[in-house]
Amino acid sequence: MERKTLAIVGCGRLATIIADALNSNLLPEYQLVATYSRTLEKAQRIAEMVNSESQKDNPCKACTSIDELLAAKPNYIIEAASPDSMRALALPALKNGSSIVTLSIGAFADENFYEEVKQTALANNVRVHLVSGAIGGFDVMRTAALMGNCTATFDTEKGPNSLRRYAVYDESLQTEKRTVFKGNAKEAIALFPNSVNVSVAASLASVGPEKMKVSVTSTPGYIGDNHRIEVKNEQVRAVIDVYSSTAQIAGWSVVNELRNIVSPIVF
Template structure:
């Protein structure tokens, strides 16, 4: 199989996982050729990690999205924020690059979702939505295709993870409280970078407006717990996932990249 060229936008902890997967040989069909991050030093760090794999074509840390797109990578991993996906998606898809994104929350905007769908179709490119910290997309999507269903998404978080959001109060440090109840569109508006998985589950089932979402803050809680329930006349499915750290999101990118090039797909 021909080697696919790869670039990364957002060079934090999740990008580090992808770099380590490349180095360890878990992604043998890919070569990382470009990195971009708001902090140039982070992009340079990831580029330096993988350059020894292909010293004849070193990975280039870029100072702008335009510089990254000029490299014309086959695939771009977006691991920054919904705002970054909004900036990147349409130019990248028009440029001939496929996208693998963690910032699925941006797609709660119906107009943006339709624009991405149209642009990808017209340019023979694709946007891959990774599972992040949840799973069960196969059964969720199957139920929604099979018949009418309802869906809910409940998440439990530490109050510290809610700092710098509109719902945070010091009393959350000592008192368990449901801090948000609404739909996936409401949730991503309140927490732009913290409930991408809720939007992902909604897109696989009933849509951002009809997916019921609640967020509970629990004192001294470590990690995140997500519980998704989808119910139809014939099927009742519950996905309950706890993760101590965000590492599972980075590894879900690795799994998606492996599926893209694998002769056997999970």
């Protein structure tokens, strides 16, 4: 069996999960051929993880540039870096003939970028896979939206330390529970570019970034993230409530998507 080739852009904790899945034979249909990250050391670490175990005979290359990674002509590129990285990567990768599996769905809150990516993928017979990350229920969200007259809300609860890098943070959040944001998904990803990708994902699966109502609540001492999505129309009301203490679920959602791509039965 000829294996499909993978590359990874963004070699942090989530890339480690994918490398572990390859080494554990959870992705036997794939071979990792290239890695890239902002620092070469991170790319080398992920490459070495598979080179020392499951790919001793077919080593993965740690790349020093996106161009070098694209030269490997991977069938799929896993993007686990940031919305800015996704914006820079998407069009060159698709024109290169590589499909993309991305966690940085916040990039698609920009309708013009979304449409350009869609048309480029169509023109080059490749796809962009938006993985579930830290949420789920895309199927029921899309179904409810297709039925018409659909509304959707996305409420997330976080600890204050996860908000330190953003303008909404102040020290009073360490002792006071407070809703720090209310708006739509497009506004949310602009304010929290690396923390509410899942709200954009849910919006794209349902009512769109400008119609998805989003709130972010900070709770003192809170560990992890709790995301609650409600989608309803005249006939259906669906609630998806997902708590995760760490970001690992996002990495495993990539593994699940890769398995679905090659499975004869798809969930």
